[in-house]
Amino acid sequence: MSINRRHFNAIAGAGALTWGLSANAPALFSAGKPRVVVIGGGAGGATAARYIAKDSKGALDVVLIEPNRKYYTCFFSNLYLGGFRDYESIGHTYEQLATAHGINVVHDWAEAVDRDKKQVRLASGANVAYDRLVVAPGIDLKYDSVPGYSVAASQNMPHAWKSGTEVALLKHQVENMKQGGTFVMVPPPNPYRCPPGPYERISMIAHVFKQKNPNAKIVVLDPKPKFSKQGLFQEGWERHYGGMIEWISPDIHGGIKGVDADAMTVTTDFDTFKADAASVIPAQSAGAIAAKAGLTNDSGWCPINPATMQSTIDKNIHVIGDASIASAMPKSGFSANSQAKSAAMAVRAALTDAQAFPARYANTCWSLIATNDGVKVGATYKAGEAKIEPTNKFISKTGESDDLRMQTYEESVGWYDGISKDIFG
Amino acid sequence: MIETRCISLAGVAIYLFLGTHAWAGDNEGDVAFGEYLSSQCVTCHQLSGASNGIPPIVGWDTTSFYQVMDTYRQKARENKAMQTIAAGLSDHDIKSLAAYFATIETTEN
Numbered sequence: 001m002s003i004n005r006r007h008f009n010a011i012a013g014a015g016a017l018t019w020g021l022s023a024n025a026p027a028l029f030s031a032g033k034p035r036v037v038v039i040g041g042g043a044g045g046a047t048a049a050r051y052i053a054k055d056s057k058g059a060l061d062v063v064l065i066e067p068n069r070k071y072y073t074c075f076f077s078n079l080y081l082g083g084f085r086d087y088e089s090i091g092h093t094y095e096q097l098a099t100a101h102g103i104n105v106v107h108d109w110a111e112a113v114d115r116d117k118k119q120v121r122l123a124s125g126a127n128v129a130y131d132r133l134v135v136a137p138g139i140d141l142k143y144d145s146v147p148g149y150s151v152a153a154s155q156n157m158p159h160a161w162k163s164g165t166e167v168a169l170l171k172h173q174v175e176n177m178k179q180g181g182t183f184v185m186v187p188p189p190n191p192y193r194c195p196p197g198p199y200e201r202i203s204m205i206a207h208v209f210k211q212k213n214p215n216a217k218i219v220v221l222d223p224k225p226k227f228s229k230q231g232l233f234q235e236g237w238e239r240h241y242g243g244m245i246e247w248i249s250p251d252i253h254g255g256i257k258g259v260d261a262d263a264m265t266v267t268t269d270f271d272t273f274k275a276d277a278a279s280v281i282p283a284q285s286a287g288a289i290a291a292k293a294g295l296t297n298d299s300g301w302c303p304i305n306p307a308t309m310q311s312t313i314d315k316n317i318h319v320i321g322d323a324s325i326a327s328a329m330p331k332s333g334f335s336a337n338s339q340a341k342s343a344a345m346a347v348r349a350a351l352t353d354a355q356a357f358p359a360r361y362a363n364t365c366w367s368l369i370a371t372n373d374g375v376k377v378g379a380t381y382k383a384g385e386a387k388i389e390p391t392n393k394f395i396s397k398t399g400e401s402d403d404l405r406m407q408t409y410e411e412s413v414g415w416y417d418g419i420s421k422d423i424f425g
Numbered sequence: 426m427i428e429t430r431c432i433s434l435a436g437v438a439i440y441l442f443l444g445t446h447a448w449a450g451d452n453e454g455d456v457a458f459g460e461y462l463s464s465q466c467v468t469c470h471q472l473s474g475a476s477n478g479i480p481p482i483v484g485w486d487t488t489s490f491y492q493v494m495d496t497y498r499q500k501a502r503e504n505k506a507m508q509t510i511a512a513g514l515s516d517h518d519i520k521s522l523a524a525y526f527a528t529i530e531t532t533e534n
Contacts, residue, residue, distance in 0.1 A: 051464070334468060341464040357461045360513070362468070364506050378506050380513045392512045394505035411469075411506075414478030418469045 033061045034351040037120055037130035039110040039289055041066025041094060043073070044321030044336030045136030046423045051344035052134075053101040059352045063104045063128055064097065065120065071424075072164035074194060075333045076416050079368060081160075081171050082204030090163070096425030110137075113293035115314050132347045133317045135295060135302070136336065137287025138162070139193050142300075145283035146186065147258035156261040157278040161193060173277045174205050180215040181276030184266050186256060187222050188281040191301070193322050193331045195228035196377070198281060200367040203233065206241040207370055219273055220247040221266055223256055228330075229367060229377055235398045236369035286323035293317070301325045306383035307359050308346035309339050318343040326361075327387040328379070335363045337419055342383075359383045366412035372402070374409030454487065454517070459525030462518055465510070466526075474531030483529035490523035 038049045041064055049064040056062075072091045079085040097103040109123035119129045141159055143150050149157070158173070160166040177183060183205060187198035202220060209216040226249075227233075237245045254269025264275045285291070285300030295302045295311050302319040303312040309324065311317045320343050321336030329335045342359040349356035364378030379393035396408065466482065474481040482490070496502040497511035498519075514522070 337468055338465070345461070355457075357458065360462070360465060362465050362510065364469075376506065378509060380509055392509045394509045396505070410478035412478070414476065415469045417475070417477050418467065418471050418479055421471055421473075422467050 033059060034131040035061040035063065035129065036132045036134065036347055036351070037063045037065065037128050038134040038136065039065050039113075039120065040136035040138060040287065040321070041068070041071055041105070042136060042138055042321065042336065043075075043333035043419070043423055044138075044340045045134065046071070046094070046097065047337045047340035048134045048136065048318075048320060048344050048347075049103050050097055050101055050423070050425055051341055052347055053097075053103050055344065055354070056348050056352055058102065060348070061104070062102070063106060063130075064094070065106050065108060065110045065122065065128070066094065067107060067109050069093065069107055072167075073333065073420070074161070074163040074197070075419075077160070077163040077167045078197065078200045078204045081167055081174065081201065082207045082368070084204075084368065084371075087168060092420060092424045094424065100425050110289050111292075113289070113317075115293065115317070118316060131316075131351055134340075134343055134347065135290055135293065135311075135317055135319045135323065136321045136340070137289045137323050139284040139286065139322045139331070140288050141281075142283040142285055145189075146256060146280055148261070149259050149280055149282055150261075153259065153261035153280070156264060157259060157275075157280040159281045160279060161188075161197075161281050161284075170279055174208055175212065177209075177213060177216060177277040179213055181213070182217045182219060182274065183209075184273050184275035184278040185218065185220045186259070186266060186278075186280040187220065187224070187227070189223045189283050191331060192281070192284045194365070195330050195332075196233075196365055196367045199227055199229065199233045200369075201279070202245060202247075203236065203240075203367070203369045206237065206244050209244060210241060216244065218245045219275075220245065221253055221256060221268055221273065222247060223250055225249050225251055228365075229375060229395070231398050232375045232396055233367075233369060236373055236375075240370040240373065284322075286319075290319065290323045295319055295323075297325075299325070306386070306388045307342075309343040309359075310346065318347065328390045329361060329363055329381055329388050330365065332363055332365050333419065333423075334365065335361070337423060338362050361388060364415070366408065366415065368409060368412070372406040372409050374405055374407075374412055375400075376408055376412070454520035454522065454524030456521070456524045456528060458518075459521035459523070462514075462522050463525050466522070471533075472529060473533040474529075475533040481531060483526050484531050485523070485526060487520070487523040487527050490526060491519055494519045494522070 038045045049062050053062040070091045076090050094105040110120050111123045112121040119127045158170040160170040257267045259266050266273045290296050290302050302324050304324045309318045309320050311319050320339040322331040338361045348354035361381035366376045375396035377395040379390045381388050382391050469479045470482045474483045494511050497507040500508050
C-alpha cells in the first residue's frame with residue numbers, strides 16, 4: 001500500500017479506525033460498485049478502461065463497449081501497406097483486459113446516451129447504467145466533404161483511415177496497379193486523425209512502387225498549403241524516390257472540386273487528374289455517438305476540460321482521443337493513450353478515495369519514409385486554463401545521419417510493442 | 426484491510442518525520458507520485474523490462490536512474506524525445522520515478 005495524502009488527511013480528520021471502516025464499507029456491504037462505462041476500445045478507450053480497472057483494484061466495475069472482437073491499429077497500418085509488417089501484427093484482442101483486469105468487454109455498438117438517466121443504449125436494445133462515462137469513439141468520415149465521394153466510391157478510392165480490411169483493400173489496389181500507372185492521393189483538410197499519416201502513406205506506396213512498379217507516378221492533390229513534417233518528407237521523397245512523387249499545393253491546383261470513382265478521376269480548379277489507383281481521405285468529425293450524445297460543438301468535435309478531459313457539456317462524461325478538442329495535441333494514438341490516463345485518474349478520484357495529481361500529457365508521432373529512414377515529432381503538454389498547452393517540443397532534422405534515422409525507426413518498433421501492451425494489456 | 430491501513434498510517438508518519446527533518450521533502454522520491462508519473466513512460470518503456478528498440482527502465486538503482494534522466498535534462502545525452510520529456514521533470518519528479526521503477530522487477534528479457 002502506498003502513501004497517499006488524501007488517506008492521511010482523512011485519518012487526521014476523522015480517526016483511523018472510523019475512517020478505515022467507512023472507507024471499506026462500500027466494497028464490503030454494497031451490492032453494486034460504482035460503474036464506469038467506456039465507449040470505444042481503441043487507443044483511448046481501451047487504455048482508459050485498463051487504467052481505471054487496474055488502479056482501482058476492484059473498487060469499480062468497468063464495462064468497455066466495442067463492436068470489434070479484434071482491433072487493428074491505425075498506427076503502423078502504413079507499415080503493413082509498405083510491407084514492413086504483416087496484417088496480424090497490428091491486430092489486438094481484448095482477452096487481457098478481461099482476464100487480467102476484470103473488465104466486462106461488451107461487443108456491441110453504443111447507439112445512444114441518455115445523459116439524464118446516465119445510461120448507454122446498445123444496438124442490441126440493452127441499457128447500461130453508468131456513474132461515469134468515458135467516450136472514445138475516434139473519428140467518422142464526412143464523405144460528402146468531397147463532392148462525388150461516398151461509401152460506395154470508397155471501394156475504388158479507399159480512404160482506409162480506420163485501419164483493418166480497408167488498408168488491406170488499398171494494399172491490394174496499390175500492388176496490382178498497372179505498370180507505369182498513376183496513383184492519386186487526396187489528403188484530408190485539418191483537423192484530422194494522424195497529421196503525418198497521409199504523407200507516411202505516400203512514402204510507403206512509393207516504397208512498394210520502387211520495387212514492383214518503378215515507372216509509376218504518385219500525384220498528391222492536397223487541400224492544405226502545408227503539412228506535418230513537410231521538410232522531412234519532401235527531403236526523403238527526393239532522396240529515395242526521386243521524381244516519383246508530385247505534391248501539389250492548393251495554391252497551384254486551386255482546390256478539390258470533386259471525384260468520380262467510376263471514371264477514376266479527381267477534378268481540381270486547375271485540371272482533371274486520371275488515376276489508375278487512388279486514395280481519397282475526406283474531412284472528419286468526432287465518432288457519431290459523440291454527436292448523438294450531444295457532446296460536440298459546431299466544429300463537430302467535443303470540447304473538454306484540459307485538466308480532466310471532462311466534457312464541458314456534461315461533467316459525468318469524459319471525452320478522450322481523436323473525438324476531443326485537445327488544442328495543441330494532435331489526433332494520434334499516443335495522444336489518446338496519454339489523455340486516457342488523465343481521464344482515468346479523474347474518474348477514480350471522483351468515484352473512489354484515489355488522489356488526483358495535476359494532468360500531464362505527451363505525444364510522439366514516428367513516421368517511416370523508406371527502409372530504416374524514420375523521423376519523429378513530439379511534445380509534452382500541460383493543462384492550461386482553457387486549453388491543453390505545449391510545454392516542450394522537438395522534431396527530427398533534415399540531413400540527419402543514416403544511423404540516427406535507423407535508430408529512430410527501431411525506436412518506433414519498440415514504441416509499438418510498448419503502447420500495444422499499455423493499451424491492451 | 427485494517428492492518429494495511431495501519432501500515433499505511435505508519436508509513437505516513439515516517440514520511441512526514443523524514444520529510445520535515447532530514448531532507449526537506451525533495452531529496453527522496455515519492456513512490457506513489459512516481460507511479461502516477463510513470464504512466465507517461467510506460468507508453469514506450471515496458472514494465473516487464475522487455476526491450477526492442479526502447480531500453481528497459483525497471484529495476485535500476487535510483488542513483489543511476491537519476492543520473493541518466495538528469496543528463497537527458499541537460500541535453501548532454503542524445504535522444505530528442507527523452508530530452509523533451511526530461512525537460513519537464515523536476516528533481517523531485519525524477520527521484521519519484523526512480524523510486525517507483527526501482528520497485529519493479531524485470532519479468533522478461
